[in-house]
Every structure is written in C-alpha cells, then in structure tokens.
Amino acid sequence: MLQEWTLGTGIFNPVVDLSNYAGQNIYIALRHFNCTDQFRLSIDDFTVREQTGANQVTINVEPNNPSYGTVAGAGIYTIGDSVTISATASTGYTFSKWVDDNNTILSTNNPYTFVAAANLNLTAIFLDESGTNYTITVNVNDSTMGTPVLDSLTFHLTINNPALGSITPAPGTYVVALYDSLVLVATPNAGANFDGWKVSVAGQTIGTAPVTPFVIPVNPNNILLTEMTVVAMFSDSTSAPDSLTIVINTADATMGTTNPAPGTYSFAVGSQHFVTAAPNPGYHILYWIESLEIAGMSESDTLYADTILVDVTPWMAGVVSSLTAYFEADSTPVEPCMTPTNLHASTCDAHSITIGWNTNGNATSWNIHYRVEGGEWNNASSTTNTYVINGLEAETVYEIEVQADCGNGNLSDWSAPIHISTTIEVGINSWLENSVSLYPNPAKEVVNVQ
Numbered sequence: 001m002l003q004e005w006t007l008g009t010g011i012f013n014p015v016v017d018l019s020n021y022a023g024q025n026i027y028i029a030l031r032h033f034n035c036t037d038q039f040r041l042s043i044d045d046f047t048v049r050e051q052t053g054a055n056q057v058t059i060n061v062e063p064n065n066p067s068y069g070t071v072a073g074a075g076i077y078t079i080g081d082s083v084t085i086s087a088t089a090s091t092g093y094t095f096s097k098w099v100d101d102n103n104t105i106l107s108t109n110n111p112y113t114f115v116a117a118a119n120l121n122l123t124a125i126f127l128d129e130s131g132t133n134y135t136i137t138v139n140v141n142d143s144t145m146g147t148p149v150l151d152s153l154t155f156h157l158t159i160n161n162p163a164l165g166s167i168t169p170a171p172g173t174y175v176v177a178l179y180d181s182l183v184l185v186a187t188p189n190a191g192a193n194f195d196g197w198k199v200s201v202a203g204q205t206i207g208t209a210p211v212t213p214f215v216i217p218v219n220p221n222n223i224l225l226t227e228m229t230v231v232a233m234f235s236d237s238t239s240a241p242d243s244l245t246i247v248i249n250t251a252d253a254t255m256g257t258t259n260p261a262p263g264t265y266s267f268a269v270g271s272q273h274f275v276t277a278a279p280n281p282g283y284h285i286l287y288w289i290e291s292l293e294i295a296g297m298s299e300s301d302t303l304y305a306d307t308i309l310v311d312v313t314p315w316m317a318g319v320v321s322s323l324t325a326y327f328e329a330d331s332t333p334v335e336p337c338m339t340p341t342n343l344h345a346s347t348c349d350a351h352s353i354t355i356g357w358n359t360n361g362n363a364t365s366w367n368i369h370y371r372v373e374g375g376e377w378n379n380a381s382s383t384t385n386t387y388v389i390n391g392l393e394a395e396t397v398y399e400i401e402v403q404a405d406c407g408n409g410n411l412s413d414w415s416a417p418i419h420i421s422t423t424i425e426v427g428i429n430s431w432l433e434n435s436v437s438l439y440p441n442p443a444k445e446v447v448n449v450q
Helices: none
Strands: 057-062 069-074 075-078 082-089 094-099 105-106 112-115 122-126 152-157 165-168 170-175 181-190 192-201 204-209 214-217 228-238 242-251 256-259 265-266 273-277 282-296 297-303 307-311 320-329 342-346 353-358 363-370 376-384 385-388 397-405 418-421
Touching: 057 069, 057 082, 069 122, 082 094, 082 122, 094 170, 105 112, 152 165, 165 228, 170 181, 181 192, 181 228, 242 256, 256 320, 256 418, 273 282, 273 320, 342 397, 342 418, 353 363, 363 385, 376 418
Parallel strands: 057 122, 152 228, 242 320
Antiparallel strands: 057 075, 069 082, 082 112, 094 105, 094 122, 152 170, 165 181, 181 214, 192 204, 192 228, 242 265, 256 273, 273 307, 282 297, 282 320, 342 353, 353 385, 363 376, 363 397, 397 418
C-alpha cells in the first residue's frame, strides 16, 4: 500500500511477489481509498518489471515540476553500465542542474553520463526563463549574521494527547531539505485509536491524512509555505464509535427528495449504502455536496452522480458526514418561430402599399422591412398580419419582407421578399385653380372640370 500526500508527487517502486501466478494472465488494479481530500487518482509511466537482482540498480529520473520539462534515461541497469540521462525544457523554461535526494548537485551537464553503481533518484531542476512566476522577498533581522536560503521546510510535530500514543520522529521541530521527505509513523497505545494527521499552515488546516506511515515530500510546490504544523490525532478506543453518522438532506425540498428520505442515519462500519436523488417532475439532480467532520476538522467535496455509494470503512467510525442534494429545473424546449408566408400586396396607390401575410404560428408581432429596390432598409412593426406602408414615392419599385417575433428574442427567418411598384400620380397643377374647379384632385382615372 502506498500513502499519498497531495502537496507533491514522486516515483514509487513497490515490490509485489507474483511468483504464485507464474504462467497465468493476471490483472493489476490501482485503487484510491482512505483519502479524504481527493476523489480522483492520476497515474502515469506505470511499468511492471522484474525485481532487480544483486548486480542491478534502479535509476529514477524526474523533473522538479512536470510542467517545466521532461526527462529521459530512467531504468534498471547492471552495475558498471554507462547511464545517460537527459532533460528537455518546456517553452519558457531552461535546464539548470541535476540533484540527488539530498539536494546535492551532481552535474550541470545535459545530457549527463555516469557509471551505474547504486540505486539513485535524480531530479532535473528547471528554471523559469522570464523569472516572473514568483516574486519572493526574504529578509533577515541582521544581514551580518547570515544570509537566508529558501531550500528547506520546517515542520512542527505534536500529539493531541500524548497519553494515547506516540509518533516517530518524536514531537519537536524538524527542518527538511528541498527534495527530501518527512516520514511520520503513529503508534497508538493499548486502548487507543489513531484517527489521522491534521496539517496546518499559519493556524489554518490545509488537509488531513488518516494513514500511517505518512510521507510528506518537500518540493517547489510546498516549500513556499515555509512552516507546517502536523498534529497526530489519537482517541480513546474504550468508547470508540463503530458507525458513521450521516445527515441526508436536499437544498430545496420543492424540487425533489432522496432515498432514503432526508434525515440523520447511523451506518455501521463494514456496511455499504446507496443514497439516491429523487427529483420531482420538471427537475433533475445537479450535484451533491458531501461534508465530513473528523477529529475536529471539516472538509467538503462536490459529487456529480444520481446515486452515491457510502462505503463505511473502519477509519470512518465516529465521523459525522452530510450529503446534500442540489436540484435544477429542466430546461423548457423553445418552440420554433415560424416564418410568415404568402406575403402579398392587397392595395397599392402612388404613395402607399397595403400588405398582408399568413402567420403560420404563435407570433404576436411582426417586423417589416421595406426599401426602394437596392436602397437602405426602413423598419416598421405590426401586431396584426396586415400593414399599410405610407409616405412612398410614386412610380417606384419597393422591396418588402416580413419577420415573425415570438417573444423573448425568438425570431423567425425573414420571409421571401416581394417587389411592388407604386402607381402613377394623376392630377392638375394649381395654376388652373382660379379659372376652373377640378375634382377630385389629384385623381387616378376620371377628372371632373367645372
């Protein structure tokens, strides 16, 4: 079993005896469990190989940050072999040096060639070319007394109740160098339980780990924290709980419920339970919020599923958990806005055109475009399927089209345009008005003279 600490990454080489399965097809599963601060597991460069013999060594190679660059050359070598490792920097970064587990500089060459002599873990140090990733100001009270170096992380180790257990290393303050690790082991006394590690920075809890041993690597991601406080949490097992207390609820009871129904439940250690969202008609589950309280610490997570499996493992005994379902209304399909058809002109004279059209849908208003053929559009609107366009020029061809407006921005396509010409204007100029009476004036067909 490998323990995981989310502040860093590393290369792990577990040894598993598979001799009993010789000649058989076997399956290897990687399971993420007993982890309260993550719900997904990321693995790469997974290799199954024969355990190294007495004359073989393992050379591990990794970058100080995978986003800064890549490395090559890791593997199993026979003692005396020539080993060549190389580093390729990502854009914006440059290779600096190779260091070992003790942060000792081995070489600045790239590629770096050496003779295999012992197991070795090497880290390629890449630097940001721009120097703009971090601006860190480090001061000292008296520069004559020394120069600060950001190459280690200070840990303060304590126990919540020393009468219930012990830890290795013993409680105290420890300085761990960059690229080294702190390995913590908790040992409960008889009649006591180990509940986990509480990790804090500047008085704020940043994580928990209910495992032992517990490995904390010091890397560029967490060295900026400068100091950490790690508390071993023990409890008295004489009254140790044997169940998980879980509160099931919904954020809005009008949108749905749960199965089992909302309430407080006690689930025994070793049992498994399914909690399912039951949305009301017109709603669906959006997500669950899971909250945990253990050893005085609280954590929460967002779960995207209809059904949640609650697997009550031993470390969850005495934990208070809650599951809250969040629902959301289903989206209402938008009915398409139908394009008007059969656009036509019912009447037409020298200065106006009356148009009409078939609505074909549930529109309550219509937009109208009209223009002199080839000119700029003029806009109008109507709440009925007829409209009179006034103020037009005589003997002029107009292009007209209509669009349905179904509300809330739901518009149809524009209809097929029609082209209508206004009529000739018939009339007699006003210079005859003093001698004769003309009516009607202007006129279309017949003029009466008096």
